[in-house]
Amino acid sequence: MQIHPIDLHFQGQTEIIAAYLIETGKDLALIETGPGSTLPTLLEGIRTLGYSPEAVKHVFVTHIHLDHSGAAGWWAQQGATVYAHPRAVPHLVDPSKLIESAQRIYQDRMQTLWGDILPAPAERVVTLKDGDAVKLGKTVITAIDTPGHARHHHAYAIGDVCFTGDVAGMKLPHSSYVSVTAAPPQFDPVAYGDSLQRLHAANFSKLYLTHFGEVTDVAGHLSxxxxxxxxxxxxxxxxxxxxxxxxxxxxxxxxxxxxxxxxxxxxxxxxxxxxxxxxxxxxxxxxxxxxxxxxx
The missing domain is CATH 1.10.10 (Arc Repressor Mutant, subunit A)
Incomplete structure (x- = not known):
């Protein structure tokens, strides 16, 4: 298995949003899609790595905030299977409430920030519950229910590494400052603490943050x-x-x-x-x- 981070250059900035391309044998998997506005950058990143975007057959959504999964519907419409938390699935199939809520907040910046948010065909979306695993060749991707930032949040484990979405915060690779991801409406410090303890107990060797990149001091970071x-x-x-x-x-x-x-x-x-x-x-x-x- 190979893990390829792709910097999506959100709003022209580096180290803001990452997607992770996973080699699983015959097919490719993607953890995080980023927003629709960065889809061209993601597709180019996949090509730069020497792969065709058409080879991406599996897409794993950590949660439905637009910076993480805004482009998931596009991938589903291309024929990829999209995996998500039970609470997230309805909003991937029908993103109208997400769009309406975001439009109220971002108004005329909506398209520039997030781009197109397309509905995922229901038959292309698979619900994963806590502990459910997807086997792709020799690679097993396991969902970990991790509320705190959002009640519909999964982290994903592959062996002894974990893709944390927003549950492990935001940190630039060269900085010791960690920013607490707490956008409304589902921040919960008690659930957050429980989720972090659960990740700590799993003894992962590496974390991959969506914002941004690889963390090797796992115990220190989580603490x-x-x-x-x-x-x-x-x-x-x-x-x-x-x-x-x-x-x-x-x-x-x-x-x-x-x-x-x-x-x-x-x-x-x-x-x-x-x-x-x-x-x-x-x-x-x-x-x-x-x-x-x-x-x-």
Missing amino acids: RYASRVEQCYECISDLLAQGLKGEALREAYGAAERAIATQVGVSDADWAKYEGANNTAMCADGIALFCEKSPR
Whole structure:
């Protein structure tokens, strides 16, 4: 088995969104598709590796946020089989609610950011439950139910490596700062902690983050990230207790995160990448939503 990371150059930036092409023998598998806006880059990346996109027969969706699976419907329409969490499958077959929700948020930036979001033919979509495995030649890809960022989230294990989607956060390859992925509406710090503990107990040798790349210090990363999830939750809880809401809350949370990043040497250019992959204003909204629904 060979793993090929492909940088999708989201919005012209490197190290924002990755897709992973997996050699499984006769066919190819893809973990993460990225959004429709980066589909041409993904197809070119596959060709650059010496493969035809038509050889991609299996597509694994970690969750249905558009930066991860916006192009999944296109692949299904080409005849690939798409695998996803039970809660995600209906939205792949009929993405109208996803599109409507995203349109309200992104308005005239919708097409530029996310491109076309196509429905997946129902017969091309396979539901995977926790622990379900797909055998592709000698390669076995196993779904791991990992809520916390989203209730419809799978990580995928192949042997002793794991493709984590958003459940292990966002980190640039050369940086020690880890950004907590907490976009609304399903952030849950308790579920997050349980999922991270589960990944920790699996003793993976490597993690592959969608945002962004390979992590070899698995135990250290998961431990630090669990602490960061709690830290960000505490930060929003404290800001809410101070009476901050709306834009004031977003600005305060963004400033707090920028200060943490600055302490470990994150440059302005790299901070722009962090914000491009995992916007702090949106994360503030996601954490605040949990706090409002589940007050202490």
